Amino acid sequence: MWLRELWFVLVGILFTGYFILEGFDYGVGMLHPFLNHTDLERRASLNAIGPIWSANEVWLVAAGGALFAAFPYWYATMFSGFYLALILILLALIVRGVGLEYRSQDKSPKWRATWDWLIFSGSLLTTILWGMAFANLVRGVPINGHMVYVGNFGTLFNGFSLWAALTFILLFLTQGGAYLAIKGDSRSRKHGRMVAQKTVWPALIALVIWFVWMDRLPSSLGHVDTLAIVLQVVAVLALILARFASYLTKNGWTLVLFSVSIASTTFSIFRILFPRVMVSSLNPAWSLTIYNASSTSYTLDIMSVTALIILPIILGYQSWLYWTFRKPVNDEELGY
Template sequence: MQLHDVWFVLIAVLWIGYFFLEGFDFGIGVLTKLLARNTAERRVLINTIGPVWDGNEVWLLTAGGATFAAFPDWYATLFSGFYLPLLAILVCLIVRGVAFEYRAKRTEERWQRNWEHAVFWTSLLPAFLWGVAFANIVHGVAIDEHKNYVGGVLDLLSPYALLGGLVTLALFTFHGAVFASLKTVGEIRDRARAAARWLGLATAVAAAGFLAWTQAHQGTGWSLAALLVAVLALAVALAANQLGREGWAFTFSGLTVVAAVAMLFLSLFPDVMPSTLNSSWSLTVENAASSPYTLKLMTVIAAVFTPLVLLYQGWTYWVFRKRIGVQHLPAVHTTDH
């Protein structure tokens, strides 16, 4: 395996880690409207991700930076061609971070409710748009012989891409519901388990069509294996949730995310962005990669710092592992509006 292949795998791992962590993060944001019944319960849900949401986004920054350094042509074509949807995601992430920090700065009902609306929409839109973006990356877009995207924004909204967006939205919300049942106590925990049941079924229906479409279009034996793991993991997650085994349910909902995203990358390789105009114009791990020296230097840096980042983030989750409920909130946050 050459270094450009190694870095394709590493970038895939970074995106998998991002969607595993930010997946339940987005799901919690969506559930602040679907699950919580009052301000106190919305605060409980937000608090379940309060210590970790910004750390989860580090995976996105690292994935983007690694793509820029290891595959500059991929980065250039992707971020120029998908400029508007990626800009929309960036704006949502900025507003979302501000909403988390500013919501509790004042006690007025209108102030808090407006920021809660912001949390909901800036969680829902990226969860959908990431699916649209990756569906287009895997299925292929209009790339010319100069490695430029020559399509329009509407070309990114094909039925396959829209289905991909619905899959990630449903999957992340299901992942978030399972996480909420793992991290909360009382009535909100019971409602999270109930929501996970129907969200899991909705995810199964949407994902079955999308993953089967992907496999039929450009699947390999390895991507088929990942598809089967995703299906089995989702089934086990639903069963564990039904039995009240929240830890196992979260483990397997996470494995569903991991396997589904891995399938997309396995279907994509050795391309990084296929061209629908001419297959010889596709960006691949070879023609889009940086120089061997750059890849060697990146490998050394990654070998040193990646374990440190993983240890620190793992320690953060361990410190904030306890369940929370309305009774754990300060009095100012327990008022029902």
């Protein structure tokens, strides 16, 4: 049934869009307490993401909705097995969102400093947990023959997933720096470009090590083929080219190339998974696939029609939003 393959690809695209767009949001959030020395500079960096951060979260909502409707068994197993991790992600997103909106409600230095660190903590924790979650999807988790996760929260902590978390942090930091180099005020643009240049090499090293680690997983866990390797090579080359683009002050191309690297990394994960969606470390035959975890053909038909209506609206709205706020933060007003 080709609709199963289509929806697997669509889920991959939605998560890719989420990681690209929220990648620079999280990156800016993690840089926020360290990159800026005055309150004006911190306001400027937050104003760079202020109009668009909540719209970027739509990609996560859409990805979760697609999982629930198209692959209910994947949704049920993942959200029940990774329950604590996903609750922590939700709490981190709430704290971060509240911080972005409430920081400016009081001019007290203590008030603003508290929210600065909460924004940082929410961005960092979310990045770490997403890296660990996707690493464990590839590495495999204990799932029994009834599609039930039989591990615990501690099961998610292993060398492979922790290295993935570090890799996600570094990738999002480069993305955040590249975004500030375009959208920040004059001070933030300078600082953002510096961060993008300094973090790209650690990000490159971490990504290469993670890819090699991923490719050396037992064949029963990871299906690495030519396409997956090509995607990984593209991700690495994009990072290298982004560094040279930043050196040449081609800030737009720098952000595009960092986005290509994140997209290729995410696509390679989904390619290695296919046709599975969650790998069982207990018995490969117990893995969830797009065939045993999907909805009925009738449901997929309805979902496809719905997606054809909703996705253009989402894309149109976001395109309008980014076009409206395409200019950098104004130095005098610290706004758009």
